[in-house]
Amino acid sequence: MNAFSSPGRKRSAEEKLNMLVEFGARISCELRLDKLLDIIAQQISTMLDVGRCTVYLTDNNTHELWSKIARGKGLEHTEIRVPLHGSGIISVVARTGKTINLANAYEDPRFSMDVDMVTDFRTRSMLAVPLKNNSGQVLGVFQVANKADGSPFDKHDEGILLLLATLAGSAIEIAKLYQDIHVSQLETIYRLAVTAEYRDQQDTRSHLKNISIISYLLALAMGLSKKEAELIKNASPLHDIGKVALADNILLKPGKLTPEEFEIMKSHTIYGGRILEGAHSKVLQTAHKMSLYHHEKWNGKGYPKGLKGEEIPLEARILTIADVFDALCVFRVYKKAWPTSEAYAYILEESGKSFDPRCVEAFKRIYPSVRKLYAHLSVNQPGYKEEKSEAPSQTQLVPPKTITTPHHKLP
Ligand code: C2E
Ligand code: SIN
Ligand code: SIN
Numbered sequence: 001m002n003a004f005s006s007p008g009r010k011r012s013a014e015e016k017l018n019m020l021v022e023f024g025a026r027i028s029c030e031l032r033l034d035k036l037l038d039i040i041a042q043q044i045s046t047m048l049d050v051g052r053c054t055v056y057l058t059d060n061n062t063h064e065l066w067s068k069i070a071r072g073k074g075l076e077h078t079e080i081r082v083p084l085h086g087s088g089i090i091s092v093v094a095r096t097g098k099t100i101n102l103a104n105a106y107e108d109p110r111f112s113m114d115v116d117m118v119t120d121f122r123t124r125s126m127l128a129v130p131l132k133n134n135s136g137q138v139l140g141v142f143q144v145a146n147k148a149d150g151s152p153f154d155k156h157d158e159g160i161l162l163l164l165a166t167l168a169g170s171a172i173e174i175a176k177l178y179q180d181i182h183v184s185q186l187e188t189i190y191r192l193a194v195t196a197e198y199r200d201q202q203d204t205r206s207h208l209k210n211i212s213i214i215s216y217l218l219a220l221a222m223g224l225s226k227k228e229a230e231l232i233k234n235a236s237p238l239h240d241i242g243k244v245a246l247a248d249n250i251l252l253k254p255g256k257l258t259p260e261e262f263e264i265m266k267s268h269t270i271y272g273g274r275i276l277e278g279a280h281s282k283v284l285q286t287a288h289k290m291s292l293y294h295h296e297k298w299n300g301k302g303y304p305k306g307l308k309g310e311e312i313p314l315e316a317r318i319l320t321i322a323d324v325f326d327a328l329c330v331f332r333v334y335k336k337a338w339p340t341s342e343a344y345a346y347i348l349e350e351s352g353k354s355f356d357p358r359c360v361e362a363f364k365r366i367y368p369s370v371r372k373l374y375a376h377l378s379v380n381q382p383g384y385k386e387e388k389s390e391a392p393s394q395t396q397l398v399p400p401k402t403i404t405t406p407h408h409k410l411p
């Protein structure tokens with residue numbers, strides 16, 4: 001139930017206590033910051049019948065207070081940022097750690113009308129309390145405005161908002177720490193992947209991005225949960241990490257590899273497997289399966305182990321379609337870019353041979369979205385297979401690397 005649509009009604013003390021207990025339980029097991037802020041804002045709106053509720057968090061990097069989750073007119077899905085050292089109410093509460101309760105906000109010289117102006121809202125009564133962690137550090141500000149019955153906020157409202165802030169404080173702190181770790185883990189993975197792809201890719205970023213988007217869509221289309229699909233998405237950039245072990249004269253060879261060279265090339269799966277072996281994190285465990293098995297084929301004719309059918313981990317069966325489709329659509333030193341329609345036809349053709357037929361069926365369903373990812377490429381790529389393009393395009397990619405230098409030797 002949304003508090004904005006319900007008329008203000010009095011709740012019994014027991015009812016409120018139950019709500020608080022339930023709230024405490026719900027937030028204590030929520031590690032996703034976005035979700036947590038959403039639950040908190042919802043709870044505040046429900047317990048205090050108000051026209052607007054905003055949860056601000058401090059961002060110590062930018063010295064700002066920001067709010068993503070804001071409920072009420074004009075604020076749905078809006079991000080607001082106010083300077084921590086500003087003179088507005090929110091900034092003052094964050095700096096002093098003291099509650100501010102205004103019966104008529106516009107009469108207080110500290111009140112900044114910026115947010116109201118941007119969101120076409122008229123704040124009347126307003127209550128803002130600090131959000132603190134266990135050691136009393138201010139993490140942000142809870143703000144509510146315009147009590148539904150038109151009266152100013154009273155001591156009782158202050159008490160409830162402070163209580164909610166106290167309950168939420170440590171949950172928010174934990175979620176923030178968790179998010180920081182998660183973000184830095186993904187950053188590290190991504191940079192590691194860029195390192196591996198750096199030498200033989202024209203456009204590492206879009207290559208890694210496209211493969212991870214396709215894997216994610218495929219995983220969802222295969223019926224995996226959002227969580228599993230995200231794991232696959234985040235792990236996918238590492239699938240070719242084993243290429244770091246290959247010498248330039250093989251990895252960057254402009255023409256066809258000899259059978260001997262291809263044997264060496266195949267070892268990138270084994271190296272990848274070794275690099276990621278025994279990892280503790282789920283994302284690296286997923287990356288391990290992908291890097292080791294992404295060149296296995298459904299019919300058993302792939303490498304390195306010749307696994308067949310469902311012996312191949314699902315993650316790898318998904319990734320291989322994304323990898324091959326992307327490899328075909330773009331330029332490589334050894335091959336021209338194929339038109340997406342031909343790459344698509346190839347994937348369908350290889351159903352039951354290279355690829356899991358169920359994954360190919362899923363790929364068909366997501367293809368309309370996949371095609372859009374490559375729409376801007378096609379004719380603008382160097383070495384495009386059909387070579388139809390006459391006028392050079394603005395979005396031309398950089399020309400292929402010249403492979404004339406002898407490969408690097410360590411001193
Ligand atoms: P990659 O360039 O990322 O290609 C990944 C996979 O996409 C290939 O795995 C293959 O299944 C598919 N693929 C790429 N280009 C083509 C193509 O023109 N035709 C067809 N039918 N499939 C294609 P594969 O073959 O196991 O190769 C693994 C890696 O070995 C490739 O990764 C690439 O780095 C390298 N490689 C393969 N063939 C050659 C080659 O002739 N010359 C050079 N320099 N490298 C090659
Ligand atoms: C203020 O910081 O002065 C109030 C801004 C708001 O309405 O959120
Ligand atoms: C997996 O999630 O890797 C196993 C599921 C499957 O092979 O279908």
Ligand code: FE
Binds near residue numbers: 268294295
């Ligand atoms: Fe590979």
